[in-house]
Amino acid sequence: MMPDPSMSAWEPELRPRQTLWQRLDHGARRLLPSVFIALIIIFFSAPLTIPGSAELLPALVMATIFFWSFWRPSGMPGIAVFLLGLFMDLVGFTPLGVSAFILLLVHGVAFYARFGLMRLNFLLVWGVFGLVAIAACLLQWGLACLFRLDLLDIAPALFEALLAIGVYPLLSAMFSWVLHRMDEKEDP
Amino acid sequence: MIPVSIQMRQALGKLVLPLLVLLSLVILIAGQADRKLADQARMTVADGLAPLWGLITSVQTHVQGVSTSLREASRMASENTRLQTENENLRRWYDVAVSLTRENDALKTALHWIPEPTPAFVTGRVVADSGGIYARAVLLVAGTESGVKVGNVALAANGLAGRVTETGAHSSRILLITDIASRLPVLLEASHATAIMGGDNTAFPRLMYYAQETRPVEGERVVTSDQAGAFPAGLPIGTVHYLHPGQPVVLPFARLDHLPLLRVFDFGQGLIDPPEAPGHVPLAHPHKSTTLPLKTLLGQG
Numbered sequence: 001m002m003p004d005p006s007m008s009a010w011e012p013e014l015r016p017r018q019t020l021w022q023r024l025d026h027g028a029r030r031l032l033p034s035v036f037i038a039l040i041i042i043f044f045s046a047p048l049t050i051p052g053s054a055e056l057l058p059a060l061v062m063a064t065i066f067f068w069s070f071w072r073p074s075g076m077p078g079i080a081v082f083l084l085g086l087f088m089d090l091v092g093f094t095p096l097g098v099s100a101f102i103l104l105l106v107h108g109v110a111f112y113a114r115f116g117l118m119r120l121n122f123l124l125v126w127g128v129f130g131l132v133a134i135a136a137c138l139l140q141w142g143l144a145c146l147f148r149l150d151l152l153d154i155a156p157a158l159f160e161a162l163l164a165i166g167v168y169p170l171l172s173a174m175f176s177w178v179l180h181r182m183d184e185k186e187d188p
Numbered sequence: 189m190i191p192v193s194i195q196m197r198q199a200l201g202k203l204v205l206p207l208l209v210l211l212s213l214v215i216l217i218a219g220q221a222d223r224k225l226a227d228q229a230r231m232t233v234a235d236g237l238a239p240l241w242g243l244i245t246s247v248q249t250h251v252q253g254v255s256t257s258l259r260e261a262s263r264m265a266s267e268n269t270r271l272q273t274e275n276e277n278l279r280r281w282y283d284v285a286v287s288l289t290r291e292n293d294a295l296k297t298a299l300h301w302i303p304e305p306t307p308a309f310v311t312g313r314v315v316a317d318s319g320g321i322y323a324r325a326v327l328l329v330a331g332t333e334s335g336v337k338v339g340n341v342a343l344a345a346n347g348l349a350g351r352v353t354e355t356g357a358h359s360s361r362i363l364l365i366t367d368i369a370s371r372l373p374v375l376l377e378a379s380h381a382t383a384i385m386g387g388d389n390t391a392f393p394r395l396m397y398y399a400q401e402t403r404p405v406e407g408e409r410v411v412t413s414d415q416a417g418a419f420p421a422g423l424p425i426g427t428v429h430y431l432h433p434g435q436p437v438v439l440p441f442a443r444l445d446h447l448p449l450l451r452v453f454d455f456g457q458g459l460i461d462p463p464e465a466p467g468h469v470p471l472a473h474p475h476k477s478t479t480l481p482l483k484t485l486l487g488q489g
Contacts (some may be wrong), residue, residue: 042237046244049252082208086215090233096219096226100212108205147220 029182033068033175034080037061038087045091052163055156058099059164061088062136063171065103066129069110070117072179081107098143102136126168133164307420309453310334317361323389324367325350328450331358335454341419342450347441348412348425349450360452364444365425366393374425374438375413376404382413385425385438391445392437395428404428404436420455 018026037060044057061084068076085100092099109132110117117125141157192200219226295301312330330336332355340352342362350364363370370387374395381402387393395404404410408428414421426440 042240043244045237046241046248048244048248078205078208082212085212087233090230091237095216096229097212097214097216101209101216104205104209104212108209111205143216 030075032178033064033072033075034084037064037084040064041084041088041091052159055160055163056167057088057092058137058140059133059160059167060171061099061103062106062133062164063129063168064175065107066110066132066168067172067175069107070114070125071175073111073114076107078104078107078111094140095143095147098140101143102140105139106132106136122169122172126165126172129168130161130165133168134158134161137161137164305456307453307455308335309451310336311449311451312336312360314447314450315359322353322361322363322367322369324364324370324387324444325353326362326364326447326450328352328360328362328452329358330452331356331360333357336360336452337454339418341423341453341455343423343453344442344444344447344450346424348419348423349442349444349447351418352452362450362452365440366391366444372419372425373413373415374410375421376402376428377409377411378405379408382415385410392429392431392439395436395438398436406430410438 040060041057044053044060050056065076065081065084069081081103082100085103086097088094088099088103089096113128117128120128137157137160140160141152141154145152310330312328312334314326314328317325317327328336328342336352336355338352338355342349342351348365350362350367350370352360353363354361364387365372365385366387366389368387368389370385370393372385374383374385375381376383376398379402381399381404383398383404384396385393386396395410398404406428410425410428412419412421412423412425424441426438426442428436429439431437
């Protein structure tokens with residue numbers, strides 16, 4: 001039986017070897033969201049005079065991770081989420097591991113529900129993200145209460161969730177544009 | 189890469205996320221158990237990031253500086269236009285002043301006006317007065333050596349402060365207009381009515397003995413009067429203010445509770461001696477009796 005000639009394209013051995021430049025390009029594309037988040041963490045942990053920057057940072061990180069985890073999981077693998085969360089904990093003043101834990105949960109929800117989420121229109125995805133953000137902020141608040149053994153004020157947690165819900169459309173539009181540009185370059 | 193089957197790789201890939209969650213929980217608990225280690229890790233990271241943060245902060249301060257200077261520039265532009273219009277206005281007034289001075293000179297020449305002598309003055313530093321018989325008096329570091337004489341007039345930066353009552357070689361005591369012993373003849377500038385301004389040891393000396401048909405008006409300027417020859421006319425004192433209905437006081441221009449320096453003027457009032465008139469009997473020496481009532485009293489007692 002003759003092998004189908006069209007199938008040969010699927011053989012991995014017959015793909016042209018990537019040049020160094022291409023590999024660097026691919027790596028940069030995969031690292032782009034993680035680097036973006038790392039820069040945001042460094043920027044917002046600097047002593048800025050922006051009001052609400054303490055709440056804005058987790059909101060931005062959460063929205064970014066959610067978007068990339070369901071839309072392009074190769075750009076936001078679990079290990080990157082873990083390392084970014086740990087970095088956020090080290091730089092900020094949250095107990096070590098809290099952000100890593102919560103961000104991994106956000107990532108997990110988005111990752112396992114991505115086939116369902118991709119079929120929904122934007123408003124529904126936004127609603128799902130809103131629920132996830134509220135749950136994450138409540139969890140963070142609960143953990144903080146647990147570690148302090150004291151009932152803390154819930155208002156900052158809700159403010160953080162609202163900020164996350166508010167920045168999601170902006171970040172989503174920005175990342176969609178970035179993804180579009182990437183895909184355009186990928187197959188000219 | 190380690191050769192593993194596709195099934196194995198998929199199984200490992202599914203395990204990664206739960207493992208990471210577990211690891212983060214372990215870190216969470218470990219961080220709570222050993223806080224010192226967690227703090228050390230935090231400080232190491234912070235040390236590493238400190239230069240970056242410094243860069244961000246410096247950029248931030250730079251941006252803030254630029255925005256502040258931009259705002260300042262716009263403010264200065266508006267201020268500049270305001271000053272230019274004011275300058276134009278003032279230039280007009282300058283022309284008016286020059287022409288009025290010319291006219292004044294011309295009129296004085298036409299009238300064969302005898303020019304007034306310019307008063308000599310010395311400036312001294314005020315030191316607090318601890319002793320003395322007055323409640324409101326200050327000590328000036330300028331005495332007879334500097335030409336200060338009893339009865340000279342002391343002016344603060346923008347108004348009358350008092351007059352010299354005692355002099356030493358290097359110091360002189362000045363009775364302020366707020367003292368209870370101070371009684372000055374004054375002129376209400378709007379109505380040209382005379383009154384007596386008497387201190388009562390408060391910050392605002394009272395107006396007394398004004399004519400009933402010309403009551404002091406609120407806000408009216410009060411200047412010295414040359415009645416009794418103690419003061420030259422027209423030195424600014426303050427403005428009229430009614431503390432209560434029927435109780436006019438003077439708000440002095442001079443800030444009498446903060447007097448750093450005082451100028452002591454010798455207007456030469458005592459030198460003006462009226463010429464002898466046949467048949468005229470002076471009741472008392474007008475100058476001494478008005479300026480130093482207490483000193484003469486003390487001298488007698």
